[in-house]
Amino acid sequence: MPSESAPAIVARGLSRRFGAVRAVDSVDLTVARAQVYGFLGPNGSGKSTTIRMLCGLLLPSGGAIEVLGYKIPQQAEPLKRRIGYMTQKFSLYDDLSVRENLEFVAAVHELPPAHARRRVEALLARHRLAELHAQLAGTLSGGEKQRLALAAAVLHEPELLLLDEPTSAVDPQSRREFWDALFALVDAGTTILVSTHYMDEAERCHRLAILDHGRLVADGAPRELAEALPGVVLLIDCDNPRRAQETLANERGVEATAQIGASLRVLAAADAATRARIDAALQRAGIAARIAPTRPNLEDVFVAATRRRPRAEAPPP
Amino acid sequence: MNLRRLWSIVVKELRQLRRDRLTFAMIVGIPTMQLLLFGYAINLDVRHLDAAVLDQARTAQSRELVVTVAQSGVLDFRHAPRTPQELAALLRAGAISAALVIPPDFERRLAEGDRPPLQLVVDGSDQVVQQAARQLAALPLAALRYPAQPAPAGNVEIVNFYNPERRAPVNTVPGLIGVILTMTMVLFTAMAIVRERERGNLEFLIATPVSPAELTLGKVLPFVGIGLIQVSVVLLLGVAIFRVPIRGSLLDVYLASLVFIVASLALGVFLSTLARTQFQAMQMAFFTFLPQILLSGFMFPYAGMPRPAQWLAEIFPMTHFVRLIRGILLRAATLAELWPELAALGAFGAVLLGVSILRTRKRLD
Numbered sequence: 001m002p003s004e005s006a007p008a009i010v011a012r013g014l015s016r017r018f019g020a021v022r023a024v025d026s027v028d029l030t031v032a033r034a035q036v037y038g039f040l041g042p043n044g045s046g047k048s049t050t051i052r053m054l055c056g057l058l059l060p061s062g063g064a065i066e067v068l069g070y071k072i073p074q075q076a077e078p079l080k081r082r083i084g085y086m087t088q089k090f091s092l093y094d095d096l097s098v099r100e101n102l103e104f105v106a107a108v109h110e111l112p113p114a115h116a117r118r119r120v121e122a123l124l125a126r127h128r129l130a131e132l133h134a135q136l137a138g139t140l141s142g143g144e145k146q147r148l149a150l151a152a153a154v155l156h157e158p159e160l161l162l163l164d165e166p167t168s169a170v171d172p173q174s175r176r177e178f179w180d181a182l183f184a185l186v187d188a189g190t191t192i193l194v195s196t197h198y199m200d201e202a203e204r205c206h207r208l209a210i211l212d213h214g215r216l217v218a219d220g221a222p223r224e225l226a227e228a229l230p231g232v233v234l235l236i237d238c239d240n241p242r243r244a245q246e247t248l249a250n251e252r253g254v255e256a257t258a259q260i261g262a263s264l265r266v267l268a269a270a271d272a273a274t275r276a277r278i279d280a281a282l283q284r285a286g287i288a289a290r291i292a293p294t295r296p297n298l299e300d301v302f303v304a305a306t307r308r309r310p311r312a313e314a315p316p317p
Numbered sequence: 318m319n320l321r322r323l324w325s326i327v328v329k330e331l332r333q334l335r336r337d338r339l340t341f342a343m344i345v346g347i348p349t350m351q352l353l354l355f356g357y358a359i360n361l362d363v364r365h366l367d368a369a370v371l372d373q374a375r376t377a378q379s380r381e382l383v384v385t386v387a388q389s390g391v392l393d394f395r396h397a398p399r400t401p402q403e404l405a406a407l408l409r410a411g412a413i414s415a416a417l418v419i420p421p422d423f424e425r426r427l428a429e430g431d432r433p434p435l436q437l438v439v440d441g442s443d444q445v446v447q448q449a450a451r452q453l454a455a456l457p458l459a460a461l462r463y464p465a466q467p468a469p470a471g472n473v474e475i476v477n478f479y480n481p482e483r484r485a486p487v488n489t490v491p492g493l494i495g496v497i498l499t500m501t502m503v504l505f506t507a508m509a510i511v512r513e514r515e516r517g518n519l520e521f522l523i524a525t526p527v528s529p530a531e532l533t534l535g536k537v538l539p540f541v542g543i544g545l546i547q548v549s550v551v552l553l554l555g556v557a558i559f560r561v562p563i564r565g566s567l568l569d570v571y572l573a574s575l576v577f578i579v580a581s582l583a584l585g586v587f588l589s590t591l592a593r594t595q596f597q598a599m600q601m602a603f604f605t606f607l608p609q610i611l612l613s614g615f616m617f618p619y620a621g622m623p624r625p626a627q628w629l630a631e632i633f634p635m636t637h638f639v640r641l642i643r644g645i646l647l648r649a650a651t652l653a654e655l656w657p658e659l660a661a662l663g664a665f666g667a668v669l670l671g672v673s674i675l676r677t678r679k680r681l682d
Contacts, residue, residue: 059680077526083524089520093518104329105525108325136336
């Protein structure tokens with residue numbers, strides 16, 4: 001058994017092909033213990049496939065995985081006693097009540113009956129499910145289902161929790177509560193790997209990996225990533241941000257543009273030439289604009305990271 | 318194998334089953350409905366066929382013959398065509414399925430006995446009608462001769478041992494237990510396991526320490542109980558309504574049923590490892606269901622089948638069960654006498670269950 005300070009997850013060169021599609025392509029990961037590690041990426045970027053390989057549900061096509069000191073997929077069975085996995089789609093039984101679902105999960109994890117009873121009661125109370133205990137899971141709202149799924153995933157007090165887009169079907173208030181619950185678990189020493197496509201959730205993670213087309217395109221603390229952003233973010237205030245956007249769309253050095261209310265947010269190369277080209281293009285188009293650099297945020301990091309690949313595939317002539 | 322985990326899966330299944338009203342209704346509904354349908358509708362003792370009589374002789378003796386035949390109850394003479402052409406038209410239109418033709422020289426043929434004095438025209442497009450005609454061919458025409466002669470004794474006397482009254486339900490009901498169990502057991506398990514996969518429950522389950530054997534057995538065990546309930550329903554109704562005898566030991570009946578239920582469940586579990594969706598599982602279940610019914614000897618005699626069909630039939634659990642249950646219920650045979658059939662069923666169940674457990678991987682790919 002490795003020491004407690006060893007990383008919870010180490011993966012090297014992790015790959016998975018489905019036919020000709022490379023769903024996950026040589027991903028290197030290191031997840032330290034007792035923190036929230038986020039997977040940020042658009043749909044189809046390989047987040048679910050990676051999580052499934054980490055808990056031994058899918059065989060990797062290549063690479064090496066070690067989770068909590070177990071070699072995966074060879075030692076997946078002993079690992080399953082020590083991890084909790086929350087699937088993207090609600091996967092408890094719709095036709096069992098909240099309590100019956102939890103009792104079933106407790107028995108599957110071989111919790112001794114007395115301990116199981118205490119644990120189920122405690123979780124019903126902590127996740128505000130006590131009043132819903134007799135309700136069939138299929139009739140719960142999105143937020144309630146998510147609370148039940150989290151309670152089921154942590155019932156056997158796993159060291160590592162893998163959550164696959166846990167908040168995709170949930171309102172903002174429930175999402176806040178959910179994250180509070182996650183941080184309480186981290187305080188108690190649990191390591192959490194969570195995938196998301198929400199920027200605000202990604203921002204809350206201790207560390208973040210951005211996945212795009214199966215490749216790991218950025219890895220670091222959210223603030224580090226923003227500070228290390230190659231390029232600058234310009235905020236362009238003008239009367240007609242839409243026209244400004246059209247004008248700048250094909251300008252060399254402009255990575256991405258997005259309208260934010262009455263202004264245009266531009267991600268551009270940091271060199272002076274690009275800045276001059278932007279000024280000139282706006283002037284040519286007759287747009288009077290105030291241009292000011294601003295602090296990059298995580299969305300800029302995400303856009304910059306996921307933009308890199310298509311450019312690499314089709315280099316400019 | 319952890320017994321507590323196995324038990325928790327059984328409890329979970331039973332709880333889900335209790336809430337699935339349709340399946341719950343099918344447990345008792347299917348056996349009852351099928352028993353009544355088969356018991357009343359399947360009757361190979363054909364009676365009251367629509368028939369015509371073409372009497373070209375028109376003598377006292379010919380009229381007497383028509384009355385005698387009518388009294389047998391097999392034919393109802395509803396038409397009296399005047400020409401053979403009219404008769405053929407009736408037959409073609411389906412208005413009648415048999416016709417008695419009495420030739421003009423009926424009395425001479427009867428007296429001389431060199432040519433058949435009568436013709437029974439039957440609709441050969443219906444197999445059952447042909448059988449009925451064979452019954453009529455045995456009619457003792459000699460009694461009509463003058464002076465009356467004693468009816469000649471048949472060459473072989475048939476002694477019907479286990480069903481002297483030749484009541485059809487006595488033959489159909491025991492086999493029906495097999496039909497009902499095959500239908501429900503295979504279908505229920507095949508669908509129950511695929512449903513778990515389709516609804517996504519399996520992805521959660523395989524990320525827990527549950528083992529494939531626990532998962533498979535936990536799914537199968539509740540249905541064993543349900544199967545035994547169905548056996549009881551069919552037996553009760555069969556005895557109460559159709560006076561089907563239970564001549565052998567009741568324990569043997571249940572033991573044979575138990576092994577057959579396990580074999581059928583194993584088939585269902587096996588199908589579920591092949592099917593991707595519940596619909597596919599259902600199609601596969603029906604695909605195995607039809608040949609079992611047709612070749613098991615329940616509907617058509619095993620002895621009359623071509624060799625390859627017999628080999629195929631030997632594989633099917635229902636073939637062995639039909640032999641077992643008819644033997645025990647009707648002939649008072651014991652399991653000790655019928656052990657090869659029981660062994661075949663047991664082997665079928667063990668092999669398929671083993672293969673299914675091996676095929677159940679705790680992975681998504």
